[in-house]
Amino acid sequence: METTFTPTVEGAGVKATIQRIGGYLAGMVMPNIGAFIAWGLITAAFIPTGWIPNTKLATLVGPIITYLLPLLIGYTGGKMVHGQRGAVIGAIATMGVIVGSSVPMFLGAMIMGPLAAYLLLKFDRAFEDKIKSGFEMLVGNYSIGIIGGGLALLGVWVIGPVVTHLTNWMGSGVHSLITHHVIPLAAVIIEPAKVLFLNNAINHGVLDVLGGAAAKGASHKSILFMLEANPGPGLGVLLAYWFFGPKALRPSAPGAIIIHFFGGIHEIYFPYILMKPRLILATICGGAAGIAVFSATGVGLVAPASPGSIFAFITETPKGDYIGMFLGVIVAAGVSLIVASALLGFGRGPDVSDSEALTDAQDRNRKAKAESKIAVPTGAL
Amino acid sequence: MPSIESTDVKKLVIACDAGMGSSVMLASNVKKQLKGTSVIVEHTPVDHIPADADVVMCHAGLAERARKTRPDMVIVPFRLFMGDPAVTKVINAIKNGGTIDG
Numbered sequence: 001m002e003t004t005f006t007p008t009v010e011g012a013g014v015k016a017t018i019q020r021i022g023g024y025l026a027g028m029v030m031p032n033i034g035a036f037i038a039w040g041l042i043t044a045a046f047i048p049t050g051w052i053p054n055t056k057l058a059t060l061v062g063p064i065i066t067y068l069l070p071l072l073i074g075y076t077g078g079k080m081v082h083g084q085r086g087a088v089i090g091a092i093a094t095m096g097v098i099v100g101s102s103v104p105m106f107l108g109a110m111i112m113g114p115l116a117a118y119l120l121l122k123f124d125r126a127f128e129d130k131i132k133s134g135f136e137m138l139v140g141n142y143s144i145g146i147i148g149g150g151l152a153l154l155g156v157w158v159i160g161p162v163v164t165h166l167t168n169w170m171g172s173g174v175h176s177l178i179t180h181h182v183i184p185l186a187a188v189i190i191e192p193a194k195v196l197f198l199n200n201a202i203n204h205g206v207l208d209v210l211g212g213a214a215a216k217g218a219s220h221k222s223i224l225f226m227l228e229a230n231p232g233p234g235l236g237v238l239l240a241y242w243f244f245g246p247k248a249l250r251p252s253a254p255g256a257i258i259i260h261f262f263g264g265i266h267e268i269y270f271p272y273i274l275m276k277p278r279l280i281l282a283t284i285c286g287g288a289a290g291i292a293v294f295s296a297t298g299v300g301l302v303a304p305a306s307p308g309s310i311f312a313f314i315t316e317t318p319k320g321d322y323i324g325m326f327l328g329v330i331v332a333a334g335v336s337l338i339v340a341s342a343l344l345g346f347g348r349g350p351d352v353s354d355s356e357a358l359t360d361a362q363d364r365n366r367k368a369k370a371e372s373k374i375a376v377p378t379g380a381l
Numbered sequence: 382m383p384s385i386e387s388t389d390v391k392k393l394v395i396a397c398d399a400g401m402g403s404s405v406m407l408a409s410n411v412k413k414q415l416k417g418t419s420v421i422v423e424h425t426p427v428d429h430i431p432a433d434a435d436v437v438m439c440h441a442g443l444a445e446r447a448r449k450t451r452p453d454m455v456i457v458p459f460r461l462f463m464g465d466p467a468v469t470k471v472i473n474a475i476k477n478g479g480t481i482d483g
Contacts, residue, residue: 016445023398023428023446030399197442200399252463259406259462267403267440271461274442307402
């Protein structure tokens, strides 16, 4: 088992398809994370329980999450389907679901933005050869205006209310997971999915949407922003590699730790798990332990932590939640370190570290060299 | 499998899922190593690899998506974000000449 280096959990085509769909959802949110962070910082600073309460400045909080963030998502989603025209119609259609609902319309924006752009794309394709010369601009503007306006009306009447129910339903599902203390089990799904490069899909495609809806509530924060982004579990695995990993890999661990924990690029630790897949148990246990601490101490973040750096956690933790936040990150790292170290045999014993991963790495090197000998003509190296 | 002579490589693209995180990091690394050559190094999301790219590098876990986006392009999968032999091989080929296989 341990020699399988590349993830092949499902049929390879299925994995790529899931990645692609997830990447698509995340792709609507990720370019706009800066706006989420601006909203989070303003919230943490100026709400009545914030650092420097200010009623005038706190009036920014509501409109940003109600209008700006969903509009940006709908705009970006439309742009991904049909360029600038798609972006504009995506924003118009998103406005409909925003007005037609009482909850933050992230989910609605993710549906309406691409859908509106797709319909416009179909329209543009159908009529591109049929427009008389000189009427292109007229048709171009009025097609967006009429189709977009119609979709906005549809959003107010039908789609907004439907998505409101859907969002509330998912929100109460998550809420009951939290109140019944089973939310740590989320790590069982999140941690393996992460190393299969579904990290963005889960965090920004799903958790941001649910977290954003939850964070609009009175508490102005959500634990959901912490589930995937916690840098603790990955830190534990990298530390274990540094102390007990195959000797050839130990020197690479400190650099990876800096990039992962401070830079927030979690991808850096995925290969360390993929080369010894049983280490996924370490991040699952670490992740679950961290979530349990976050949940027990009742902490959350005010906005998505992206990248998942400890600095992002620090800046987005609301006043009063610091102890729980740090405790959760440290516990996650600690549990993950202990489990990973045990799985690595503490660097000794019959299961001596240097076994699979290193031979595997050496095999690859040898193979790569052999390939380069065949592929690279004489004098190339 | 497509391949390309390193002298024909004008644009090297490093792709990751979002094109915002790990690919940016590796691209800035590779850029440093290719300083002095005329090769343009870019980072993009794996589903939006530009058509004028000559060589694409991405993590093995994403290679299938890259191949779906650009079936005829030279796609070099790697496994480690630091010090992967596949990445080193491409850089050496560009610097010293040789063929890059997808």
